[in-house]
Amino acid sequence: MAASHRHDLAQLNGTPRRRLYTGADLARARTIEDLRARAHRKMPRFVLEYLEAGAGEETTLERERDALAEWRFLPRTLTDESERDVHGTLLGTRAAMPLAVAPTGLNGIFRRHGDLALAEGAARAGVPFVQSTMSNDRMEDVARVPNLRHWWQLYVFGGEEVWQSLVDRADAAGCEALVLTTNAQLFGRREWYARTRATKTRPSLATLANAARHPQWTLRTFSHGMPAFVNVRDHVPKDRRGFFDSAFWIREHMPKALSWDMVAKIRDRWKRPFLLKGLLHPDDVRLALDAGVDGVILGSHGGRQAESSVSALDVIAPARAIVGDRIALYMSGGIRRGSDILKALALGADAVLAGRAPLYGLCAGGADGVHRALEILRDEMRNELGQIGAPSLAHLGREMLVRTDSLPLPSEAAQPAG
Template identity: 55%
Template sequence: MLVETGATGARLDPTPATSNGTPTRRLYTGSKLERARTIADLRAMAHCRLPAFAAEYLEGGAEDEATLARNFAALASYRLLPRALVDVSHRDQSVSLFGRSAPLPFAIAPTGLNALFWRKADVLLARAAAQARIPFVQSTMSNDPMEEVAAIPGLRHWWQLYVFGERAIREALIRRADEAGCEALVVTIDAQFYGDREWEQRRFTHPGKLTIGSILESALHLHWIATTLTGGMPSFANAVDYVPKERRGFYESAFWIRANMDQSLDWEEMARLRRLWPRKFLIKGLLNINDVERAARIEADGVILSNHGGRQLDWTLSGLDTLPEARRRFGGLTLIVDGGVRRGTDVLKALALGADAVLVGRATLYGLSAAGEKGVERAIDILREEIDRDLGLLGAQSIKELGPDFLAR
């Protein structure tokens, strides 16, 4: 860990458990998955395996990355207030989502271009989710067909919709999701423009063309090449058929979809999409409490309070900032939050503030990038173990007991 130099010239240790850099503390970066004790270990393993441009795509935020930082700061602004002498010999971390019990209080968030990290990544994420009996939200910009993912036994399959192109495209994707039996439709509304992820762009000489240095550095990552690129370049399997034929190459299709996001998307169109979808309907990307009210007004079943992992508009709030007021005003609405979740204590804070569940995105991608499907399973297991232990230490027997009285600012 880094040791910083303060204004007086004194050495400032990053934790009170170290002095002048001792004892030395290092995250695990080897290949034995069972030695990954935390999500941070999986992250370190992922960084060793991924080429720099892929790690940057995974990690980066927009512009000054202030929104990305706010996600962590919002979580850090709360302290846990445990109860003493509570019988916690039996603990229950199950939650109810849309009338169905889930054994864990989190789901896997929608993320695009996962095949950059491991071949058949969306299938691997979904398999791990099915094994854990938690929902998997598959992105429009995923690389495996929704029908293939939907066929995974036992999966709670939610479909995330990007609204791009003509109306016929979104309607076709909604029909496909319906026919595939997806439990819920999640419409993302904060990506009508592509966030300015400057550090990611510096890896390219121009869109779609890596720098020579990035190409050479990538060639050194033989395990990544063997497990990711042996099947050739991925495609956006669920969206590419709606792209003009001359633009269906990997980068060309991504740029076409990005350029054709529906910038006129409004609440009237959202209400129309609500009427088209026969099952649970969620809106993802809300931060303004007035927008949560509008979502309730068009009879959305839930909202996901999210700033897109800090990758879109910079200098926004975290979804966690909006959560308490949203819960106070809209008690009957399913509220899910994401952003910066790396620890079991992060999950418990969000639940205590009123979330029905939490989405994890990068945390499971770290596991995927480190070791494929087994890595995703390990990420889920780490969070499960931490939540279970932290519930006991907090003096709570179940998730249902959590509330603001377990927290202090």
């Protein structure tokens, strides 16, 4: 079942005319879609394909949104809605909401020092930021962002000295948690993004021509040259440190036999909270629990890896049954609304990670745009809690949701109790 956005139900023959806000006044952005629309206005095509594209026919990308659309709230009424507390707890520490900014690589292509901007926006919003191994700002520089809860995402590539160096640097930088991505040792076929290149390392003429029509983006992003993978550059051969060459060299040297033995080695070296990201099979969740990690992040890598896979939301209930309250259970994928977060929590997640939503904010307005994206999600959560009659996040549960394929409700649901 495809997700449906029937905006036309409120229109007659195209009136009133409706447009998303794409202007520079971030306070006028009412939804994540407004920020997304501004990002599409400002960014060249190849950047948007990198940001938006999924693997293959993008069926997993579609599933992430469809899975959320398949659930409907059963609102309660005449409840106390005066507080609507949306604070969450991540790894035992209070956060402004149960959300972390997901790790995303190559953020320097959206804006120079994009990782610093994401970190600043997250810190202002009171949520953690997970910095990627493939980021374009040094982890030590990001670690100096005031009031930041800094997590480090780890890719394993090259010799063992590489991941050991990154883990030790993350420890020295004071990172709160380490997040090992498990489902990207072999990159998915991102066909639409690949079509923006003439060769493996050279953009097509059409791509260059389109980028030339965005001079402000070019000036803001490439005024000091192409972004570099500064956290791993020293581990790449000197003759492969160019922008494209380094990215493909790292991909080529990711071990295709990454295993639970490596998880055990990392667990032994890293003494702070350790999470595994990219799990979707309940058996892997069970193995993660046995491996002694502190949490798992269900997710499909934003629909950019396996094609036609389930979404994280589809797996929350069985994963919760496996882990109980012994480790943290997070999910990532498709978060665009505060109501999406509430659905994930009601189904059993402790928190969510959001990737594209804060990136739309980054494209729209740097650190201020990231903060605005997170502010929008938090405001929507508070409003929606009141709409469904839940005084706080603690009152959310599976009983507040019904799947669309279970509608209409059976008549026995209306029988009086007792």
